[in-house]
Amino acid sequence: MKKQINWGIIGLGKIANKFATALASVENTKLYAVASRDREKAVVFSEMHNAEVSYGVYKQLMEDEKVDVIYIATPHSLHYDLTMECIKNGKAVLCEKPFAMNIEEAREMVSLARSKKVFLMEALWTMFLxxxxxxxxxxxxxxxxxxxxxxxxxxxxxxxxxxxxxxxxxxxxxxxxxxxxxxxxxxxxxxxxxxxxxxxxxxxxxxxxxxxxxxxxxxxxxxxxxxxxxxxxxxxxxxxxxxxxxxxxxxxxxxxxxxxxxxxxxxxxxxxxVETNGYNFEAAHVNEMLLEGKMESNKWSLDNTLDLMGLLDEVRQEIGLEY
The missing domain is CATH 3.30.360.10 (Dihydrodipicolinate Reductase; domain 2)
Structure with missing residues (x-):
């Protein structure tokens, strides 16, 4: 992979703003494209964070050949569908926590990424601080x-x-x-x-x-x-x-x-x-993994993510919370 990593962001809320701000401090990294279902919001976000391209349709960002990795920062309920679609388009994914709504979704996401040999990681940024x-x-x-x-x-x-x-x-x-x-x-x-x-x-x-x-x-x-x-x-x-x-x-x-x-x-x-908000550490780690040709993190593996998702499910079962 080329030395500069082009990032895309899907879902442009509060967390995405923090991530984009921190991304600017990461070497050999460019926020290339952003996407929101609200086209105007995407334009404003791209201007604020100097992104080259803005989309009003998520799929357009997924199909952009210049995008190396996509950060998914949407509400939890959309993580599964968007991650699966990104992987099918051959895009590396950093998916915001919680990774999915339940262990079944998480297993499918992991299985597809591993079968397609596409990098996938849960954005549990604390691990990298x-x-x-x-x-x-x-x-x-x-x-x-x-x-x-x-x-x-x-x-x-x-x-x-x-x-x-x-x-x-x-x-x-x-x-x-x-x-x-x-x-x-x-x-x-x-x-x-x-x-x-x-x-x-x-x-x-x-x-x-x-x-x-x-x-x-x-x-x-x-x-x-x-x-x-x-x-x-x-x-x-x-x-x-x-x-x-x-x-x-x-x-x-x-x-x-x-x-x-x-x-x-x-x-x-x-x-x-630490002079940043801290999100740069996980972004830099993803860059490192991509440049080394890794399919998942050596610090926060997909097996770790599945374990954590399983624990969340156990707690939900204990308290009687169903989605």
Missing amino acids: PHYQYLLDIIRSGEYGKVRSIKADFGFEAEFDRNKRMFNKSLGGGSLLDIGIYPIFLAYTILGKPERIEASAEFAETGVDAECEMKFLYPEGVQANLHSSFRKKTPTIAEIELEKAVINLHSRFHEPTLVSIIAKGNEKTKDFE
Whole structure:
């Protein structure tokens, strides 16, 4: 593949804006094309982020021969159809989290990408942030012993609007898929899949979870207590207790942030001095994988994505949430 990677973006909302802003800082990268069902929105977005081409039809972007990889930033409910169509057009895909609406969709997406030998990755950007890689390196080193417990939350007060994505069941709304995925991701990447899940939720009148409480239970009494909410602002921090230390990811733990380690009565805090919003790290990783001819990430594999999707499904089953 050529050295410069031409990106396309489908779905031009808030996340797409953040991604496009960060993409401008990635070397040998160009935001080449954008697409929205609202043609005027596509034109405005392309002018704002210096994209060369704008489309009012998604399929036109998928068929553009100059596009190397497509970032899908639409509501969750569209991820499956759009990813499948992109893969059928031979386009590499970075699909925003959650990857799909359920494990069945996710398996089909992965199966098609692997059979067609097309790169596919879930956009779980936290995995590629320096502070998170630092955390995982420390835990894997065993320097502070085994993990004994995890606490992580993500909550903010969202104004109820039955038509907006967050509360709209037809668009995959609810706190679990939108933000609960981050505490679950943290528990999974540190401790793996649990032996058992306990979960409860409070529901909005549209039938989606407005708040979700989760407990992941592991061998030897290890557990992860996780929480997501659209009803109240929470600290949005993560605390990992190990045998010889406590590691804190400061607010907001899923974004570029500080990491503190408390051991032997002393606390040391590391600042990673990230100068962007952080989305550039996952984009740079995708570029690296494409240039190396890889079909999936060596840091966040499609098997990882399937595991995470399975955990989300288990929690949904526990709380009685069906889409």
